[in-house]
Amino acid sequence: MLIGELAERAGTSTRTLRYYEAHGLVRPQRSANGYRVYDEAELRVVREIRALLDVGFGLDDVRPFVACLRAGNSSGDVCPDSVLVLRRKLAEVDDYLVRLTAVRQQLRTQLTHAIAHREETCPRKRQSAP
Amino acid sequence: MLIGELAERAGTSTRTLRYYEAHGLVRPQRSANGYRVYDEAELRVVREIRALLDVGFGLDDVRPFVACLRAGNSSGDVCPDSVLVLRRKLAEVDDYLVRLTAVRQQLRTQLTHAIAHREETCPRKRQSAP
DNA sequence: GCTTGCCTTGACGCCAACGACAAGGTTTAG
DNA sequence: CTAAACCTTGTCGTTGGCGTCAAGGCAAGC
Secondary structure, three states, rough: OOOHHHHHHHHHHHHHHHHHHHHHOOEEOOOOOOOOOOOOHHHHHHHHHHHHHHHHHOHHHHHHHHHHHHHOOOOOOOOOHHHHHHHHHHHHHHHHHHHHHOOOHHHHHHHHHHOOOOOOOOOOOOOOOO | OOOOHHHHHHOOOOOHHHHHHOOOOOOOEEEOOEEEEEOHHHHHHHHHHHHHHHOOOOOOHHHHHHHHHHHOOOOOOOHHHHHHHHHHHHHHHHHHHHHHHHHHHHHHHHHHHHOOOOOOOOOOOOOOOO
16 A cells, blocks of 8 residues: 555545554555555554544654564553553643633633723724725 | 833833834834833833734734824724724634534543544554754 | 656745844933 | 943744655556
8 A cells, every 4th residue: 555545535635644653553565666555454543543633642742553563462451551541631621621611710811801991982883904 | 202112011022112112003203312201191002002912913903902002092902993993803713612622522522532432543652863 | 868756955035023143322420 | 431231123933744846766557
């Protein structure tokens, strides 16, 4: 499988696949003419990467999962290092949820205040630049 | 008040103040020697900007609040444009909270699965590069 | 032989809000 | 006179995950 086919099957771009390779996440073979050649296993790897990135992981966070898959496991999250990352990310998300909830509360308070004190003093007519 | 003093009193840097000015958020006067001169009102403006950025606003979102303060209002959020931005941001935050909660749920599921299927297959000794 | 459609490496662009540094002017204290 | 401590403009770097050319090689059908 060449890079274009893998990209299509993984729902991404060739640029992305080369980027992952540059960062050590994917290791294709090379055919005689220098073309990258991927086997079926790499498709799973790429899909794992994509799924994790979608969830908010960084490329570095993804590495243990890839290694886990490469080690022959059926899923990338069953290895200790992956679990560590999962725990850490969960903690980060929880943290962020707390802060975001606080922000939400502040926005609501501010909105309430703003509406209570409505004033029309400021918004001059919007002007376009000359 | 010169830029250094304003920076200190606002808890930020001179670079930041010049950046805000470059983006039209702050308008200092100039003294004879070309130095930027700020009055007390600008301190409030800068603090408003900082507070909003901390909450996750972008510079563009902040503009209405600054204009509102400049129009003589005691707080930057009482003007219609500010209220619009507040509403939009609140909606964005709510949206993000929903997605983040979904992510959290997925992480928990994945963790559960990972722990149930614990395998030690993958983590070879970490090696340093030669 | 020529076009088409793959592939290759390389390098700049993007977005946000600045940090950091360069090279120089000004004012004040000593 | 000079050093210190301000100020000025200008430019490049940062962080991530790519998009988007650019310039060229290789394979295959006509």
